[in-house]
Amino acid sequence: MSQTSCRLFKGEDMVYEALDFYDVDSQLSEEEIMVRDMVRDWVDAEVLPKIEHACRDGVFPDEWRVALGEMGVLGAPLDGYGCPGLSYVAYGVICRELERGDSGLRSFASVQGSLAMYPIWDFGSEEQKNKYLPKMASGDLIGCFGLTEPDYGSNPGGMITKAEDKGDHYILNGAKMWITNGTISDLAIVWAKLDGVIRGFIVETGDEGYSAPEMKGKHSLKASVTSELVFQDCKIPKDRILPGVKGLKGPFSCLNNARYGISWGALGAAQACFHSAKEYTLSRIQFDVPIASYQLIQNKLAWMLREITKGQLLALELGKKKDDGSWIPEHISLAKMNNVDIALEIARMARDMHGANGILDEYCIMRHMANLESVKTYEGTHDIHNLILGRHITGIQSFTRSE
Amino acid sequence: MFIEVSFVALNMVEIAVLLKQVPDTNAKIAILGGRVDESAVTSWVTSPYDEYALEAALQHIEAAGGSITAITLGPDRADKVLKDAAALGVTKLVRIWGDGWEDLDSNQVQFALVDAVRASGAELVYCGKQSADRNQGSTGPGVAEMLGAACVVEVSEFDASSSSYVRPASSGSEKVTVSSPAVITFSKTESDLRRPNVRGIMMSKKAQIDLVSSDVGSSQVNFNGDSSPAEKPPGKTFQGSDCIPEVVGLLRDEAKVL
Ligand SMILES: Cc1cc2nc3c(=O)[nH]c(=O)nc-3n(C[C@H](O)[C@H](O)[C@H](O)COP(=O)(O)OP(=O)(O)OC[C@H]3O[C@@H](n4cnc5c(N)ncnc54)[C@H](O)[C@@H]3O)c2cc1C
Numbered sequence: 001m002s003q004t005s006c007r008l009f010k011g012e013d014m015v016y017e018a019l020d021f022y023d024v025d026s027q028l029s030e031e032e033i034m035v036r037d038m039v040r041d042w043v044d045a046e047v048l049p050k051i052e053h054a055c056r057d058g059v060f061p062d063e064w065r066v067a068l069g070e071m072g073v074l075g076a077p078l079d080g081y082g083c084p085g086l087s088y089v090a091y092g093v094i095c096r097e098l099e100r101g102d103s104g105l106r107s108f109a110s111v112q113g114s115l116a117m118y119p120i121w122d123f124g125s126e127e128q129k130n131k132y133l134p135k136m137a138s139g140d141l142i143g144c145f146g147l148t149e150p151d152y153g154s155n156p157g158g159m160i161t162k163a164e165d166k167g168d169h170y171i172l173n174g175a176k177m178w179i180t181n182g183t184i185s186d187l188a189i190v191w192a193k194l195d196g197v198i199r200g201f202i203v204e205t206g207d208e209g210y211s212a213p214e215m216k217g218k219h220s221l222k223a224s225v226t227s228e229l230v231f232q233d234c235k236i237p238k239d240r241i242l243p244g245v246k247g248l249k250g251p252f253s254c255l256n257n258a259r260y261g262i263s264w265g266a267l268g269a270a271q272a273c274f275h276s277a278k279e280y281t282l283s284r285i286q287f288d289v290p291i292a293s294y295q296l297i298q299n300k301l302a303w304m305l306r307e308i309t310k311g312q313l314l315a316l317e318l319g320k321k322k323d324d325g326s327w328i329p330e331h332i333s334l335a336k337m338n339n340v341d342i343a344l345e346i347a348r349m350a351r352d353m354h355g356a357n358g359i360l361d362e363y364c365i366m367r368h369m370a371n372l373e374s375v376k377t378y379e380g381t382h383d384i385h386n387l388i389l390g391r392h393i394t395g396i397q398s399f400t401r402s403e
Numbered sequence: 404m405f406i407e408v409s410f411v412a413l414n415m416v417e418i419a420v421l422l423k424q425v426p427d428t429n430a431k432i433a434i435l436g437g438r439v440d441e442s443a444v445t446s447w448v449t450s451p452y453d454e455y456a457l458e459a460a461l462q463h464i465e466a467a468g469g470s471i472t473a474i475t476l477g478p479d480r481a482d483k484v485l486k487d488a489a490a491l492g493v494t495k496l497v498r499i500w501g502d503g504w505e506d507l508d509s510n511q512v513q514f515a516l517v518d519a520v521r522a523s524g525a526e527l528v529y530c531g532k533q534s535a536d537r538n539q540g541s542t543g544p545g546v547a548e549m550l551g552a553a554c555v556v557e558v559s560e561f562d563a564s565s566s567s568y569v570r571p572a573s574s575g576s577e578k579v580t581v582s583s584p585a586v587i588t589f590s591k592t593e594s595d596l597r598r599p600n601v602r603g604i605m606m607s608k609k610a611q612i613d614l615v616s617s618d619v620g621s622s623q624v625n626f627n628g629d630s631s632p633a634e635k636p637p638g639k640t641f642q643g644s645d646c647i648p649e650v651v652g653l654l655r656d657e658a659k660v661l
Contacts, residue, residue, distance in 0.1 A: 017445075034490060034604045042598060072601035084601045 016044060016100075019271050021305055024312045032090045038071060039097035047101035052361045055222040060108060060184065068109060069139020075117035077257075077322075082134030083121070088322035092264035092315055100268035103371035104224030110265070111180045112136065114258035116143025119189050119200055122253065123244030128202065132187065144185040144212075146176035146203075146229045147251045153178075154384050155399070157248055161192040161231065163201060169238060170194075172201065172209070172231040178378070182212040182227025189242075190229065191251050200242035200250050209234035220374040222367075256332055259379045260322055263335035264315045266343035266375060267308060269368040273343075274304045276365055277350040280357070291353070300349050307342040314338060330392045337385035344372040416469035416583075418460045419525035421516060421546070422488060423450045424481040425536040437628035449484040452531025456589040457488060458596050459561040460529045466563035472497060472523035476507075476515055482612055489607035490599035495523065501616040508624035513545035515617040520550065522615070526583035532557050532590045543588035552584035559590050 018025075018040075028036065046067060054061050068074055072084050073094050079085030086094075091113070099106035117136045120128055135141040152158045161174025172192055182188070188203045188210075203210050209232045214225060242250065278301060281292035291297050318335045321327035347369035351358040359366055376382050384399075391397045426432060427446040432439055449457075460471050472495040473488040475481045485496040499515045507515070520528055528550070533540035547554035559576070560569035567580045568587060581587070599607075641650050655661040 030486065031604055031608050034486070034599065034607070035601060038599050038601075038604070070600055071598065076601075085605075086601065 016040070016272075016275060018100075019274050019305065019308055020312065021309045022313065024309075024316050027316060028089065028093065029087075032087065032093055035073070035086065035090050036093045036097055039073065039094055040100070042067060042071065043097055043101040043105075047105060048364075051102050051105075051223060051364075051367070054104075055102075055361070055367060058216070058218075058222050060104065060181075060223055060225050064105060064108070065139045065142065068112075069137070072137070074109060074139055075113040075121070075133070075137050078113070078117060078121045078133075078137075080133075081121065081129050082137045083117070084137065087319075088260065089316065089319035091261060092319045095261040095265035096268040096271075096315075098268065099265035100272045102223055102367070103265065103269055103375050104221045106261070106265040106268070107180050107221060107224045107375075110258045110261050111145055112139075112143055114261060115145030115254045116181075116185075116187070116189050118254050118257050119145075119242055119245075119250065120202070123200060123242040123250060124202075125239070125243050127239065128242070132202070141186040142181055142184055144179050144181040144188045144227070144229075145251075145254065146179050146182075146188050146190040148176060148178045150175065150177045154381060156191070156251060157198070159191065159193060159198070161190070163192040163194040163199065163241075165194065170201065170236050170241065172203065172234040172236065174231050176229035178215070179212070179227045179229050180378075181225055182229055183214040184225050185212070188212070188229055189254075190231070192231075194241075198247050198250060200245060201236060202240040202242070203229075203231070203234065203236055204240075207234055207236055218374075220370040222370075252329070255379055256329055259332045259336040260318065262375060262379055263311075263318060263332065263339045266336075266339040266372065267311050267315060269372060269375075270304070270308050270311065270339075270343035270346045273347045273350040273365050273368050274301075274308060276363055277301065277304065277353045280354050280363070284355070297353060300353060304346050304349065307346065311339045311342055330389055333380065333385040333388040336379060337382055337389075340372060340375050341382060344369065344376055347372055416463060416467050416527055417472070417523070417525040418463060418469065418527045418529055419472045419474055419520045419523045420453070420457050420460045420488070420493070421528065421530035421542065422453045422457065422473055422475045422484045423531070423534045423536075423542075424448070424475060424477050424484045425450045425534055428535050432631070434629050434631050437630070439629050447480055447483060449487060450531050450534045450536070452533060452535070452589055452591065453484075454531075454596055455592045455594065456529040456531050456587070457491070457493075458594050459558075459587075459589055459592065460527075461491060461493075461597065462561060462563045462594065463527075463529075463566065467566065470495065472525055474499065474516060474519045474523070476500065476504075476512055478504075485612050486607045486610065487599070489610035490603040491597060492603060492606075494610065496610055496612045497523065498612050498614050499617060500614065501619070504619075506622065506626045507619060508622045509539060509541040509545060511619035511622060513542060513549055514619045516542070516546055517549045518617040519615060520546065526585075528552070528584075528586040530586070530588055532588040540588075543586050547586035550584055550586065552586050553581050554586045554588075555579060555581055556588045557590045558587055558592070560592050561589075561594070 075083045076086045076091035076094050077088045095106050098109055120132050147156050149159050164171045186205050190201045190203050191198055211230045212227045214227050281297050282290050284291050314335050318331055350365045351369055387398055424447050426444040427448045430444055433443040471493045473485050473493045474497045475484050476499045497519050499519050530543050544554050555568055558568040558570050567578050569576050569578050
């Protein structure tokens with residue numbers, strides 16, 4: 001078991017009071033609160049002291065994988081096969097607490113749970129579930145999700161990667177790009193066209209013709225590993241196809257879950273930025289008084305409070321819908337888009353309010369700000385979610401001019 | 404050739420761990436009408452030294468076998484410390500409370516705890532050396548006195564392999580073993596506190612809490628009211644290089660940070 005620091009012995013600077021203006025967390029169950037506190041304490045003790053180093057070195061610390069597995073939060077809302085079996089609300093809370101630490105950490109958990117475990121859990125064979133899920137829940141096996149390609153991002157349906165049925169095995173050819181966890185993963189859920197139809201395949205590290213070189217040079221999500229996946233006549237056994245799904249529904253089902261988690265996660269980053277902005281502006285003296293006493297600063301803090309509070313209500317309401325099954329994908333688009341948008345704006349505003357100090361890694365804000373730029377783009381860009389909502393309102397798709 | 408098998412024969416132990424719920428040690432404490440305003444406390448936690456006592460108890464039964472009863476004295480909200488203990492694997496949970504118990508004195512608290520300890524059948528009692536709110540440090544020794552048990556205080560290390568305890572002494576530290584019944588009070592130990600996990604949290608949901616009460620008699624100590632600590636004096640400001648020696652002197656001799 002990993003260590004935790006005792007509250008009595010925590011330094012003052014480690015006190016984190018989560019902004020919760022409407023006391024939204026009072027609607028959580030006892031169990032959800034215990035899970036929240038477990039993750040929050042872990043982030044305080046193990047993530048925050050190490051995150052800047054991880055970012056500078058561009059690594060995802062392996063001990064975080066171990067701890068997430070030990071805490072038992074991976075694949076949170078899935079049940080059976082050694083999975084936690086928590087509510088979707090609990091999953092959201094976990095994402096929020098992780099992303100208060102860093103979006104890269106939350107990305108790791110989102111990809112593992114929603115993008116790699118979920119498709120096996122929903123579309124996999126009994127054998128596949130038994131083989132992979134218990135070890136993925138414990139963090140012993142890491143998964144990644146290969147959908148995006150160099151030439152197909154917002155339009156994954158056009159993907160080129162293809163699979164061929166060779167009788168007793170499949171051959172995969174093509175390349176994926178921007179794949180979170182790629183290089184450190186033990187298995188990849190790869191979406192490829194088999195006879196023109198998108199299917200999911202499980203590719204294991206070590207499969208002939210498969211490699212996952214890391215992409216370097218990111219200014220964002222530095223503590224998260226991003227990779228290419230390359231398939232050159234990659235040979236995989238027949239039992240690695242996900243039998244339960246065909247077409248874009250497969251990857252989109254996964255994305256629905258991950259996007260839902262992001263709608264909570266972004267609030268964690270926003271709360272961290274708000275917290276830092278509040279503390280800083282109360283203590284920073286300019287023109288003889290704390291800058292927090294100026295109306296312009298208070299206006300900004302009030303705007304942050306307002307947007308975070310709305311975002312929290314949105315996330316919780318969506319979580320309840322996920323739990324009772326009354327959600328539609330457009331609900332998720334709205335929450336992902338809104339909450340990431342306000343989080344990024346809050347991070348930028350907080351950066352400004354910290355003045356020059358705002359660019360230092362002593363404060364979390366510039367890191368969150370840079371991270372959130374990725375979060376805005378992945379899992380459906382901000383504007384793609386606008387188009388999804390536009391189609392919902394008008395009944396007219398505006399993604400493409402053809403058709 | 405022969406194989407030497409050596410093992411330490413340990414007896415199964417029954418341990419009662421006393422856990423107190425206190426305001427989060429980082430929380431701001433407000434006084435309202437001469438009393439700590441409990442409604443203003445945003446977060447309640449298990450008193451930190453008690454967490455080390457619980458950790459030692461968990462290590463003890465992992466090594467020796469046996470079971471733990473977690474006991475708390477407090478109102479409804481104190482169930483939380485028991486649930487937190489349950490999430491770490493404690494299965495027997497007891498909360499003691501009675502009407503009008505807001506102002507029990509330490510003797511009364513110890514009476515009630517002793518009743519619960521006796522009922523649990525525990526031969527060892529583990530608790531923190533003092534609580535983080537009142538800091539009296541009277542509970543462990545008081546309970547030991549009433550139980551007629553041995554008492555070892557301010558233990559800073561528990562050695563599971565030999566069931567011995569290390570505590571500070573004039574020589575540096577001393578290591579003791581103790582025969583039961585005994586009460587051990589813990590300070591911060593070297594042990595990392597274990598973290599709960601989701602499985603434990605799910606189990607704790609099912610855990611039953613026994614609510615009991617005791618006849619604790621009447622209080623001998625009259626409570627006259629809480630008050631806040633004195634305001635910190637304002638910080639001193641020094642300007643110019645002339646005062647460097649003075650500042651260094653103050654940092655060394657008064658602040659003792661150099
Ligand atoms: C750090 C990071 C990690 C990632 N991890 C993964 C992963 O694990 N797995 C995975 O499969 N992918 C991953 N991605 C890829 C991500 O999902 C894509 O980047 C995203 O879908 C956008 O695709 P694109 O980058 O090709 O941008 P494009 O699709 O080229 O979009 C560029 C711009 O054009 C706009 N645009 C596109 N189409 C339209 C339209 N029809 N109308 C109006 N505007 C439009 C977009 O909104 C955007 O502003 C990751 C990306 C990043 C940055």
